[in-house]
Amino acid sequence: MAKTFRKYLIAGNWKMNKTGSEGSDLINEINIALGKQTDVGVAVCPPFTALESCAKALEDSNVQLGAQNMHPKSEGAYTGEVSPVMLRDLFCTFVVLGHSERREYFKESDAFINEKVLAALDSSLKPILCVGETLEQREANETFAVVKEQLVGGLKGVTADAADNLVIAYEPVWAIGTGKTATPEMAQEVHKMIRDELSSLLGAGAAAKIRILYGGSMKPENASSLMDQPDIDGGLIGGAALKAKSFVELVEIASSK
Numbered sequence: 001m002a003k004t005f006r007k008y009l010i011a012g013n014w015k016m017n018k019t020g021s022e023g024s025d026l027i028n029e030i031n032i033a034l035g036k037q038t039d040v041g042v043a044v045c046p047p048f049t050a051l052e053s054c055a056k057a058l059e060d061s062n063v064q065l066g067a068q069n070m071h072p073k074s075e076g077a078y079t080g081e082v083s084p085v086m087l088r089d090l091f092c093t094f095v096v097l098g099h100s101e102r103r104e105y106f107k108e109s110d111a112f113i114n115e116k117v118l119a120a121l122d123s124s125l126k127p128i129l130c131v132g133e134t135l136e137q138r139e140a141n142e143t144f145a146v147v148k149e150q151l152v153g154g155l156k157g158v159t160a161d162a163a164d165n166l167v168i169a170y171e172p173v174w175a176i177g178t179g180k181t182a183t184p185e186m187a188q189e190v191h192k193m194i195r196d197e198l199s200s201l202l203g204a205g206a207a208a209k210i211r212i213l214y215g216g217s218m219k220p221e222n223a224s225s226l227m228d229q230p231d232i233d234g235g236l237i238g239g240a241a242l243k244a245k246s247f248v249e250l251v252e253i254a255s256s257k
């Protein structure tokens with residue numbers, strides 16, 4: 001189902017897991033379990049090396065494909081990088097940008113992430129812009145300030161007409177892969193702040209359309225109460241996206257709302 005202006009989205013971020021054949025096997029299982037359901041948006045984001053085989057496995061499916069990163073330039077001397085044009089060529093719809101693992105391990109700045117967000121939108125890819133605070137920042141009461149800075153920095157130059165194509169993921173770093181989840185109330189508080197900020201940046205109409213996903217140890221056991229919150233529009237799922245059973249259960253929970 002959907003909230004008033006927004007369809008739930010369940011997106012699996014496989015991170016550095018699954019070869020091409022493992023990825024297409026997982027997709028085949030997901031396809032069989034989901035059939036042609038359309039009431040929830042569903043996406044998988046395999047590593048670059050599995051995109052081609054996953055795109056083939058998704059040919060007849062409503063599940064959409066996403067990448068986990070990209071370079072902002074369309075081509076050129078950027079050894080080891082992958083461009084938006086290359087992702088479109090592999091039938092990607094989404095691209096995850098600014099994930100905390102890229103911010104932390106690869107030192108990606110808000111300015112660089114912003115270049116990627118603009119390039120993705122220019123190339124008709126839908127960016128899933130990730131924001132979120134560390135445990136230290138939460139304990140220092142800096143959550144709102146940190147998330148706001150990442151949002152304002154990442155969305156510089158983005159206009160209201162991008163609303164249908166833009167997704168935000170709130171991922172508290174301390175909840176990622178740790179088994180610790182933000183309580184629904186803690187998550188909602190930040191999601192509401194993000195929507196208010198989107199409203200000041202892009203206008204209330206655009207803010208009402210933009211999906212804000214929660215990410216950080218979301219699994220079937222805790223997803224329902226998170227997705228019941230008024231500003232939580234689905235999930236960006238890590239660990240629980242690596243098994244068809246848990247991923248499909250998450251889609252079913254969203255669909256039951």
Ligand SMILES: O=C[C@H](O)COP(=O)(O)O
Pocket residue numbers: 013099171175176177178179215216217218236237238239240
């Ligand atoms: O992008 C996904 C998030 O980092 C969440 O990962 P997780 O579900 O394994 O905690």
